[in-house]
Amino acid sequence: MDYTAYPRNDVLCIDMRSFYASVEAVKLGLDPMKALLAVVGDPNRSGSIVLAASPALKEKYGISNVSRFFELPIHDPALIIVQAHMGDYIHVSVEITKLLMEYAPKEAIHPYSIDEIWVTVNGLEKLFGDPCQIARKIRAEILESFGITCSIGIGDNKFLAKVVMDLHAKKQGIAVCRYEDVSEKLWPAPIEKIWGIGNRMKKNLNRMGIITLGQLAGSDLKYLKKRFGVMGEQLYWHAWGIDLSPVFGDFIKTEQKSFGHGMTLLRDYSESEIGICILELCEETCRRARTAKQAGKTIHLGIGYSKESSGGFSRSRSIITPTNITMDMYEVCMQLFRTFYDGSSSIRRVYVTLGHLYDDDQTQLNLFEDISKRKNLGFVMDNIREKYGSTAILRASSYLPGGIAIDRSKKIGGHFA
Known part of the structure; x- marks a missing residue:
């Protein structure tokens, strides 16, 4: 290559x-x-x-x-x-990011998750030394400031830095992989150890006789594209260590395509009480849509049954006029639930989505129904919650045994704050 x-x-x-x-x-x-x-x-x-x-x-x-x-x-x-x-974890993650800003500009820092981050250090040799010296300084300062040990991979692009970190830096502390090192350092690795290859893709590749990254690099590009589409092409170039994703810029600015919320319930729910969960999830979904000044025409409901029952369903329905009104979305979700629920299974997972978005100020009001009051009510409730907290104003149903809003308010990402 x-x-x-x-x-x-x-x-x-x-x-x-x-x-x-x-x-x-x-x-x-x-x-x-x-x-x-x-x-x-x-x-x-x-x-x-x-x-x-x-x-x-x-x-x-x-x-x-x-x-x-x-x-x-x-x-x-x-x-x-x-x-x-x-x-606590979010606070420490933010402080570590602030520390990294002492080494590189904001545009060169790309958080990948709460505990993983990319930093591009081009042209910083005169200030901090070569990339290995910078990595050692960052590693030492994170340990001294936070008591936390980190692993650092260094590469010509994000993919190489990430994979060499996963494969080698977690044992060595710091590891480097340039283009010329790919065959030696990455190709012997089993494909399931490579970032971006999940269990399903691993099985598909294994059926083709591809076990290692080196075997993937030696595969026919045209066949991979035919079999897996764009993903097959990306896998091929990654196997050669090539990644053209940007290393500078605004990495988190993306177009919002839908709003949704879901959760795995702490216990099995029955048909009679699942409506409370659906209502509260619709409330949060519509609140986010209203905040973004968006409204949606496609409403989606997903239900997962408990292990004893297994299965579930995922269905959507489109409406004529885009909405971000909680009760409008809730009524459609309940229609979907009554239509597709099997009538007996216990429920353990539920999620709702509002998609096919439009700008809220471009949506037309129904001439035969005054919905402005209902929209204004939603904005008033949003403002109260923003100022006084998410539980400052709740529907009475949230206080019933099936309610989840109060418990969710104590958590971040589904876990206690």
């Missing part, structure tokens, strides 16, 4: 090791790399997910981020179990 035509940058991919567990360990005055610590969503539920396990706990007992609370080695007196505090 001739790489002369492809851009070369100095991109760092920084990953905080066991971020949630590390933050909790530091709060307790413990060494994040040595403590046996697990962060769980809700310690009062045996089936609660382990959100993070310290490196020592992973190594000693094989606990991972897909383990459950009941799988933890509670017989070990050294084990520490703490409840997740999402507010």
